[in-house]
Amino acid sequence: MSVTRHPDSAWLIDYACGNLSRGFELVISAHLMACAVCTEEVRRAEQLGAELLFGGQPAAPKLTAVDVLDAEGGDLSWLTARFALRPAVGTTSLQAFVDSYLDCGLSALPWRKAGRGLQVAKLRADEHERLWVLRAAPNTVLPRHTHAGSELTLVLKGAYFNGDTIYAAGDLEDANETTDHQPIVTRDAECICLAATEGPLRFASWAPRLVQRYLGI
Amino acid sequence: MLHKLMTKPHDPTAHEPTADDAGTDGAAIVPFPVDAGRTEENDSAAHETQLLVRVRDQRDRNAYQALFGLFAGKVQGYLRRTGIDPADAENILQDIMLAVWQKANLFDPQRASARTWIFSLARNRLIDIKRSLKREYAALERYSLETADDQVYEEDMLARAAGGKSVALLAHLPPEQASVLLMAYVEGKSHREIALELKLPIGTVKSRARLGFQRVRALLEQAK
Ligand SMILES: [Zn+2]
Numbered sequence: 049m050s051v052t053r054h055p056d057s058a059w060l061i062d063y064a065c066g067n068l069s070r071g072f073e074l075v076i077s078a079h080l081m082a083c084a085v086c087t088e089e090v091r092r093a094e095q096l097g098a099e100l101l102f103g104g105q106p107a108a109p110k111l112t113a114v115d116v117l118d119a120e121g122g123d124l125s126w127l128t129a130r131f132a133l134r135p136a137v138g139t140t141s142l143q144a145f146v147d148s149y150l151d152c153g154l155s156a157l158p159w160r161k162a163g164r165g166l167q168v169a170k171l172r173a174d175e176h177e178r179l180w181v182l183r184a185a186p187n188t189v190l191p192r193h194t195h196a197g198s199e200l201t202l203v204l205k206g207a208y209f210n211g212d213t214i215y216a217a218g219d220l221e222d223a224n225e226t227t228d229h230q231p232i233v234t235r236d237a238e239c240i241c242l243a244a245t246e247g248p249l250r251f252a253s254w255a256p257r258l259v260q261r262y263l264g265i
Numbered sequence: 266m267l268h269k270l271m272t273k274p275h276d277p278t279a280h281e282p283t284a285d286d287a288g289t290d291g292a293a294i295v296p297f298p299v300d301a302g303r304t305e306e307n308d309s310a311a312h313e314t315q316l317l318v319r320v321r322d323q324r325d326r327n328a329y330q331a332l333f334g335l336f337a338g339k340v341q342g343y344l345r346r347t348g349i350d351p352a353d354a355e356n357i358l359q360d361i362m363l364a365v366w367q368k369a370n371l372f373d374p375q376r377a378s379a380r381t382w383i384f385s386l387a388r389n390r391l392i393d394i395k396r397s398l399k400r401e402y403a404a405l406e407r408y409s410l411e412t413a414d415d416q417v418y419e420e421d422m423l424a425r426a427a428g429g430k431s432v433a434l435l436a437h438l439p440p441e442q443a444s445v446l447l448m449a450y451v452e453g454k455s456h457r458e459i460a461l462e463l464k465l466p467i468g469t470v471k472s473r474a475r476l477g478f479q480r481v482r483a484l485l486e487q488a489k
Binding site (some may be wrong): 056057058059061062064065066067068069091093094095096097098099100101102104105106108109110111112113114115116117119122123124125127177197198207224225226247 | 326329330337338339340354359378381385386391393395430449450466467471474478482485
């Protein structure tokens with residue numbers, strides 16, 4: 049898989065610092081599984097973190113090495129799957145991501161129709177962000193829309209065009225309130241995407257607005 | 266690949282040029298002073314990594330104690346600078362150092378040095394804590410007074426990031442780039458949160474983070 053569309057470095061720095069909300073973090077994690085370039089970029093952002101944050105005046109903890117070595121068990125449940133299972137690039141695939149993160153086949157997701165050729169399944173929603181999977185039939189023209197905030201879209205399967213740019217499996221589209229776009233799925237295959245959005249999408253025409261209100265997207 | 270990363274801007278198609286880009290792109294990179302201290306620094310990084318490999322492969326308690334001696338104070342210092350209460354910092358330190366001992370099997374020196382790996386462990390611990398405190402923080406921020414003097418604010422952040430080397434690294438950046446990186450790394454704010462706080466367009470904050478990061482990364486690379 050050759051990935052050509054990457055998130056801005058600002059996303060990767062936020063990922064390395066742990067500054068992202070869960071939905072956006074998940075989309076970036078999934079891209080990293082497919083992208084050696086961004087994985088290297090994250091490593092460098094972590095390296096900078098170690099230089100910046102371990103470089104200062106050290107504190108003098110009371111805790112000793114022996115306290116730790118003698119401790120029985122201990123709770124390491126905070127060690128997230130992201131850290132513990134962080135796979136080497138190339139050893140895994142987006143299918144592995146779908147299996148391990150969504151924990152079910154795509155067909156088992158709670159799909160709802162969202163217009164001609166388009167189905168969406170909402171995975172997560174709170175006051176700040178939404179995470180969903182979109183599934184569009186070949187040739188589907190998605191409603192033209194702008195955004196109230198950031199939107200990261202990762203292609204899991206198939207491909208779509210936005211203007212002259214094609215986004216294929218593993219590619220990540222980095223959009224925000226300054227972006228106005230109308231994705232069109234390629235004609236040869238269905239397209240499945242994982243998307244995180246901040247704030248509600250703003251559709252350019254009135255018809256999708258009704259769909260939007262209905263679906264709560 | 267590293268060479269490619271450094272000479273080619275990171276995906277130039279991913280953003281629209283902004284006024285901010287124009288203002289800083291042309292500025293020359295100030296070379297980072299490469300001195301004996303840096304070489305020593307690299308030796309010590311290699312030493313730390315060897316210790317962690319011994320912990321991983323041989324469950325070597327002496328190597329662990331040496332590693333603990335090198336990192337516990339640094340990790341604790343980092344926790345304290347992120348604003349964590351001293352009593353809590355001690356518990357969190359224990360969690361992190363326990364993970365170093367028990368999860369050393371996850372360490373891969375091909376992917377990260379020991380200090381980078383331990384930083385990412387500490388960062389992971391903090392994510393959990395930050396998420397549970399998020400609501401509280403949000404409430405606090407809403408009622409906190411606006412800082413009248415940005416200069417004082419930036420100096421305070423530099424003091425919190427503390428340490429000659431890190432300040433020296435960021436001193437090579439235009440102040441607006443340095444402060445975005447400090448807000449991300451030290452205060453743990455996302456680029457969206459920074460944009461809201463500084464009342465800047467999101468694209469401007471992204472440019473500052475990206476350009477600052479590119480430059481610091483080049484400096485770190487040069488110092489090797
Ligand atoms: Zn990438």
